Amino acid sequence: MIGKRIGGRTYYYLAESARVDGEPRVVGQRYLGTAEEIAGALAGGGSAPGGARHRTFGDIAAVWGTLRRLDLVRRVDAVVGPQRAKTTLGLHLALAVLHRATAPGTALGEWWSGSAAQDLVRPRPPKAAVTTEAHWRALQRLTPERITAIETAIAEAVLDLLGDDGTSALAVDVPQFAAFTAADCTLPSACQDVLAGLGLVVTRDGAIPLSSRIYRREGGAAPTFGALAGELGERYPATGLTLVFHSGQAAQLDLGARSGFVGSLPLADHPELLTQPASLRRRVDPERFAGLTAIDTRAVVDGVRRRVILTHSATLHAAQSRAFADELSTAVRELDGLAAALAAGTHRGDRAQVRSEIARVTRGRRAERVLTTTLSGTHPGGLRLTWQVDQAAVTRLVDEFFGKQILVTDHDWPVAEVVTAYRARTHLESTFRWLTGPAAVGPRPRWEWTRHRIAVHTLVSVLAATVTHVMRREADNAGMNLSVGELLDQLCGIGETVLRYPSTGGRPRARRILTDRDPAQQALYELFGLAEFAPDQLSR
Structure with a gap:
């Protein structure tokens, strides 16, 4: 214990010593208080x-x-x-x-x-x-x-x-x-x-x-x-x-002329991989990648036969399913609104304008793959819209695309290392x-x-x-x-x-x-x- 004189009072510290380069040195200090405070603490009166x-x-x-x-x-x-x-x-x-x-x-x-x-x-x-x-x-x-x-x-x-x-x-x-x-x-x-x-x-x-x-x-x-x-x-x-x-x-x-790469390819570029049965997929690493399975195979990429890995993530699949349900619900709701406006006569656009509106509702969305719309009539006020969801198309979309990625590489690393x-x-x-x-x-x-x-x-x-x-x-x-x-x-x-x-x-x-x-x-x-x-x- 060492004491330091500050402002006429002595404050005590518990010092920890150790040898540094062969010499004793103080390497740590813990403040204890004045003599009165230490005595009070020992007596239970802190x-x-x-x-x-x-x-x-x-x-x-x-x-x-x-x-x-x-x-x-x-x-x-x-x-x-x-x-x-x-x-x-x-x-x-x-x-x-x-x-x-x-x-x-x-x-x-x-x-x-x-x-x-x-x-x-x-x-x-x-x-x-x-x-x-x-x-x-x-x-x-x-x-x-x-x-x-x-x-x-x-x-x-x-x-x-x-x-x-x-x-x-x-x-x-x-x-x-x-x-x-x-x-x-x-x-x-x-x-x-x-x-x-x-x-x-x-x-x-x-x-x-x-x-x-x-x-x-x-x-x-x-x-x-x-x-x-x-x-x-x-x-x-x-x-x-x-x-x-x-x-x-x-x-x-x-990629045909390049070496040393790991990347992903657009799913639509390799439809033959998307239809591979789930039974061929193997778990990648349950501890590091829970719910991830993969098929390790080969395919032609930029004219050269390359190693490709089709992965399926249960987590990604669930997230995409939720997002798709929201997208489809939004598109259906907007189509319902457009159909109601046409039936009530409050939408007075011509046929080209209505088709443009339908395209806006479905364009760039996965909903476009599963929605079929029919526009009847030829003149404003007489146009009518009907639609339906193709459930078979929904099943194909979910089974073939959701949760999947196609990875390509020229390395022979284990699948887990590629991922x-x-x-x-x-x-x-x-x-x-x-x-x-x-x-x-x-x-x-x-x-x-x-x-x-x-x-x-x-x-x-x-x-x-x-x-x-x-x-x-x-x-x-x-x-x-x-x-x-x-x-x-x-x-x-x-x-x-x-x-x-x-x-x-x-x-x-x-x-x-x-x-x-x-x-x-x-x-x-x-x-x-x-x-x-x-x-x-x-x-x-």
């Missing part, structure tokens, strides 16, 4: 808390612990070089990533003042350094060259962490990355969103971002997927880069929705999203995705198959209660206590080593 507040602990501790394992602060500062600022650019960027991963919808300063981060982050930055203004002022020093070098340095840390598991990578496109909008639109031109897509190189194991390339989507500025993949391959010249694409991008690629690679894009889209929301809004007053500010925002978002996907991979390897949002929600449930005690002549005291944890939270607590950050382990 003072009651004067107030309490609750805040999340698990998410901040787990993300900060992962940032430390990746050594982000040191690696960024090594890229930047010597700095005079007390709060280095590496620490500024680490705080920005921690904030984006755990509280993306809040202002940086408000988050810092009310979160557990200020008790976990060491070295603790001055309060004036953790504001939105100071944050963006510091990040102005992130030149394009530094951004690229930082991505490379963190990618090296990820690959060191993964070892042999990180030797192959995927090239993925996330076209719905973000919409950047002004915080305060005073001019009509300032209210126009900047729509951005993001090309990524990610690890095959865990879909952890290694390199990125942001592009504008509007005005015909978006690159073709083939060109984007080529650029990503040049920026990350690792062996085993596999292109991942969805069915809408398949037409941009010459995992293809779903990397879905996981990344989900992660970026969590991190950026529907739109990235700058701080007030009116904020102009310059090219540099968008690049900085993208770097922070990509690094936040990197950290959270490292965590998601570790949870998945421990048998917890969670999305990033689900993982962080579970960690948020590990809370902390701060008890505030009234002053007895010195500074007010506070005691931090973690909330009870359910089995899933306890598993995550142990997986991410959160005991290191628990209140008893922190200096007071």
Whole structure:
């Protein structure tokens, strides 16, 4: 126990010592109080808390612990070089990533003042350094060259962490990355969103971002997927880069001449696969992909016989069935309304206009496949509409299309690994929705999203995705198959209660206590080593 003389009073701390580089050092302190307070506590007369507040602990501790394992602060500062600022650019960027991963919808300063981060982050930055203004002022020093070098340095840390598991990578496109909008639109031109897509190189194991390339989507500025993949391959010249694409991008690629890919094909392009009996499908991996079955076969794609995998997801099938029921109900209701208006004479359009209305109701919907409409009469006022649902067509649609995808690849990976690679894009889209929301809004007053500010925002978002996907991979390897949002929600449930005690002549005291944890939270607590950050382990 050690005592510190402050303002004429002695305050006692329980000190924890250990040898550091062969020398004894104090590595932790726990505040006990004054001599009178300690005596009162021993006699059972300790003072009651004067107030309490609750805040999340698990998410901040787990993300900060992962940032430390990746050594982000040191690696960024090594890229930047010597700095005079007390709060280095590496620490500024680490705080920005921690904030984006755990509280993306809040202002940086408000988050810092009310979160557990200020008790976990060491070295603790001055309060004036953790504001939105100071944050963006510091990040102005992130030149394009530094951004690229930082991505490379963190990618090296990820690959060191993964070892042999990180030797192959995927090239993925996330076209719905973000919409950047002004915080305060005073001019009509300032209210126009900047729509951005993001090309990524990610690890095959865990879909952890290694390199990125942001592009504008509007005005015909978006690159073709083939060109984007080529650029990503040049920026990350690792062996085993596999292109991942969805069915809408398949037409941009010459799969007959390409190697190293996993993607999906339009279902209508291979009707012979859709009619294969369900009895031929085999379960893929009941633990990782509940309800997913597949047929592993071959088909001609762009003139070359390729390996194709027809998958069927019970979950997707159920979701599409519900959506189809809603679509059909809506179409029927609108056709009923149109038929009633024609019969009552309140719709006076001619035959061409009515046919156009019928086409509008059914166009582009699966309902068009199963609805048969008959328009009788020739003149306005005498037109009549009848319709019927073809139940046989409904059965064919449900049996042949619902829940199915056709994957194509030139790899001989197990089916489960092909599915995992293809779903990397879905996981990344989900992660970026969590991190950026529907739109990235700058701080007030009116904020102009310059090219540099968008690049900085993208770097922070990509690094936040990197950290959270490292965590998601570790949870998945421990048998917890969670999305990033689900993982962080579970960690948020590990809370902390701060008890505030009234002053007895010195500074007010506070005691931090973690909330009870359910089995899933306890598993995550142990997986991410959160005991290191628990209140008893922190200096007071």
